[in-house]
Amino acid sequence: MNAIRRNGLGLVAWLAGVVFFLPIAWMALTSFHSEEDAATNPPSFAAALTLDGYREFFGAGGGASPWPSLINSAVASVASTLLVLLLALPAAYALSIRPVKKWTDVLFFFLSTKMLPVVAGLLPIYLFAKNTDLLDNIWLLVVLYTSMNLPIAVWMMQSFLAEVPVAVIEAARVDGAKLPVILARVVAPIALPGIAATSLICFIFSWNELLFARVLTGVVAETAPVFLTGFITSQGLFLAKVCAASLVISLPVLAAGFAAQDKLVQGLSLGAVK
Amino acid sequence: MTATTTAPVAAPDVRTPARRPSPRLRAWATRAPLLPALVFMIAVTQLPFVATLVISFFDWNSLYPDARSFTGLANYGEVLSDADLRKSVWTTVLLTVAVVLASLILGLALALLLDRRFRGRGLVRTLLIAPFLVVPVAAALLWKHVLYNPEYGLLNGLLHYVGGPQPDWISDTPLLAVEASLVWQWTPFMMLILLAGLQSRDQQQIEAARVDGASDWQIFRHLTLPHLRRYLELGALLGSIYIVQNFDAVFTLTSGGLGTANLPYTVYQSFYQAHENGLASAAGVLVVIGSIIIATFALRVVSSLFREEVSRA
Numbered sequence: 197m198n199a200i201r202r203n204g205l206g207l208v209a210w211l212a213g214v215v216f217f218l219p220i221a222w223m224a225l226t227s228f229h230s231e232e233d234a235a236t237n238p239p240s241f242a243a244a245l246t247l248d249g250y251r252e253f254f255g256a257g258g259g260a261s262p263w264p265s266l267i268n269s270a271v272a273s274v275a276s277t278l279l280v281l282l283l284a285l286p287a288a289y290a291l292s293i294r295p296v297k298k299w300t301d302v303l304f305f306f307l308s309t310k311m312l313p314v315v316a317g318l319l320p321i322y323l324f325a326k327n328t329d330l331l332d333n334i335w336l337l338v339v340l341y342t343s344m345n346l347p348i349a350v351w352m353m354q355s356f357l358a359e360v361p362v363a364v365i366e367a368a369r370v371d372g373a374k375l376p377v378i379l380a381r382v383v384a385p386i387a388l389p390g391i392a393a394t395s396l397i398c399f400i401f402s403w404n405e406l407l408f409a410r411v412l413t414g415v416v417a418e419t420a421p422v423f424l425t426g427f428i429t430s431q432g433l434f435l436a437k438v439c440a441a442s443l444v445i446s447l448p449v450l451a452a453g454f455a456a457q458d459k460l461v462q463g464l465s466l467g468a469v470k
Numbered sequence: 471m472t473a474t475t476t477a478p479v480a481a482p483d484v485r486t487p488a489r490r491p492s493p494r495l496r497a498w499a500t501r502a503p504l505l506p507a508l509v510f511m512i513a514v515t516q517l518p519f520v521a522t523l524v525i526s527f528f529d530w531n532s533l534y535p536d537a538r539s540f541t542g543l544a545n546y547g548e549v550l551s552d553a554d555l556r557k558s559v560w561t562t563v564l565l566t567v568a569v570v571l572a573s574l575i576l577g578l579a580l581a582l583l584l585d586r587r588f589r590g591r592g593l594v595r596t597l598l599i600a601p602f603l604v605v606p607v608a609a610a611l612l613w614k615h616v617l618y619n620p621e622y623g624l625l626n627g628l629l630h631y632v633g634g635p636q637p638d639w640i641s642d643t644p645l646l647a648v649e650a651s652l653v654w655q656w657t658p659f660m661m662l663i664l665l666a667g668l669q670s671r672d673q674q675q676i677e678a679a680r681v682d683g684a685s686d687w688q689i690f691r692h693l694t695l696p697h698l699r700r701y702l703e704l705g706a707l708l709g710s711i712y713i714v715q716n717f718d719a720v721f722t723l724t725s726g727g728l729g730t731a732n733l734p735y736t737v738y739q740s741f742y743q744a745h746e747n748g749l750a751s752a753a754g755v756l757v758v759i760g761s762i763i764i765a766t767f768a769l770r771v772v773s774s775l776f777r778e779e780v781s782r783a
Contacts, residue, residue, distance in 0.1 A: 206588030317518030
């Protein structure tokens with residue numbers, strides 16, 4: 197009886213997993229179908245496979261090439277993640293290993309900025325960009341994405357650095373080790389996996405962002421999500437192409453997300469859950 | 471934690487003071503690594519909000535820049551009395567509550583299923599996380615064109631097999647269509663937080679209850695649920711903060727039409743398309759006030775979990 201119930205619930209879990217994954221699986225399958233096979237009712241599950249959808253997406257049919265937007269997204273995500281690390285690492289150090297007075301208050305200040313909605317500052321940022329010729333400039337997005345991710349990064353890194361035992365650092369200091377040596381030999385090995393996960397999560401959020409990119413970029417600095425919005429009002433036969441596009445553009449996020457799986461909860465809950 | 475680290479700061483005072491910098495200098499040396507991040511955050515997030523606040527008191531359409539004038543609270547009056555804007559406030563509330571509740575309940579069910587041992591658990595977990603890792607615009611496009619399309623979408627395709635009706639999902643039930651796509655994306659998020667909560671339960675306590683003859687339901691009702699309460703709160707509050715701000719799904723699925731325009735979309739539209747800077751700012755400030763109410767509770771939950779972690783460490 198118990199065994200049947202256990203297996204039964206396992207089966208339910210499998211079923212739920214399949215149902216949730218079905219839209220993605222269907223998207224992947226459709227991306228390899230021809231446009232004619234993609235738009236049938238009932239759906240053609242066993243239609244012949246082709247790479248035409250991907251060729252179309254990458255501009256074979258004369259449409260706009262997605263490469264500039266992919267490169268823009270990569271620049272914005274990677275550069276802002278590096279900037280986040282540069283600012284968050286010292287800050288996290290001053291909030292954990294050698295904490296300032298009232299360090300919890302500072303930590304909560306960072307968190308509260310994350311709760312300020314994007315639309316709260318969108319208009320002044322737009323007006324500022326317009327008056328300083330920064331509209332359609334990818335580096336403006338780099339700065340904004342850094343501010344978007346910095347609170348998350350500070351929280352996560354604070355919790356990772358706090359795991360470094362203070363006694364070990366003290367021992368190294370007593371032995372005459374200088375700060376850079378302590379950071380490289382004692383702190384880094386313990387905190388590195390956490391720092392890597394933090395970077396991946398920052399990368400995901402920057403890559404996904406639409407509102408800032410939509411308002412502040414146009415032709416030159418268009419990012420991948422903005423490129424995707426071009427499909428919103430598409431008509432006619434384009435399903436295979438839109439599936440290929442969605443999949444290719446989601447691929448970096450899926451890869452980063454699965455790589456950071458274990459630390460994902462901690463990042464998403466701003467370090468509150470371990 | 472604080473006690474152990476402040477002790478060595480006080481200790482070196484016994485050494486020769488001449489070689490040591492003054493306490494004030496040392497306090498600044500401790501603060502220095504923090505300053506770049508703090509200054510950056512204040513400059514990029516707080517200053518624009520102050521500007522929004524100021525603009526919200528002006529009658530300012532960017533197409534007529536010369537007609538800009540101070541109007542006090544008139545924009546707020548207009549925002550609150552404008553039928554469309556009031557409706558978008560209501561839409562925002564409805565959208566947020568529905569998505570958060572549905573994904574929380576589904577997430578709890580999935581977390582409970584995944585908390586058990588069964589063959590292929592890791593793979594199922596990966597399958598369940600995947601929807602959260604699709605770029606939001608891509609997910610919205612997937613639902614709009616590939617699933618919801620009335621002629622060749624997968625939903626109607628599957629309904630076709632069982633001889634069901636062929637509804638036009640987005641036109642017939644626009645808000646529900648947006649909500650379903652968001653629930654699909656946010657359920658994994660809730661599941662992850664609740665699963666972490668389930669796995670931090672005191673297993674010995676549960677064993678003891680079982681030995682004493684407690685049923686599965688009693689254990690769930692009296693041990694698991696009280697323990698999960700704060701994780702449920704955390705999921706609900708963080709989910710609310712993200713979904714109140716949702717722009718991608720509304721923009722992609724319905725372009726704010728059919729009564730699905732929420733506040734972020736309305737703010738976007740009123741300055742990006744209607745060029746009403748003053749009105750957009752007033753609406754933006756209202757979003758902030760709403761968020762502050764949620765955030766106050768959120769901060770309280772995070773801080774109680776946080777203090778627990780610190781005291782346990």
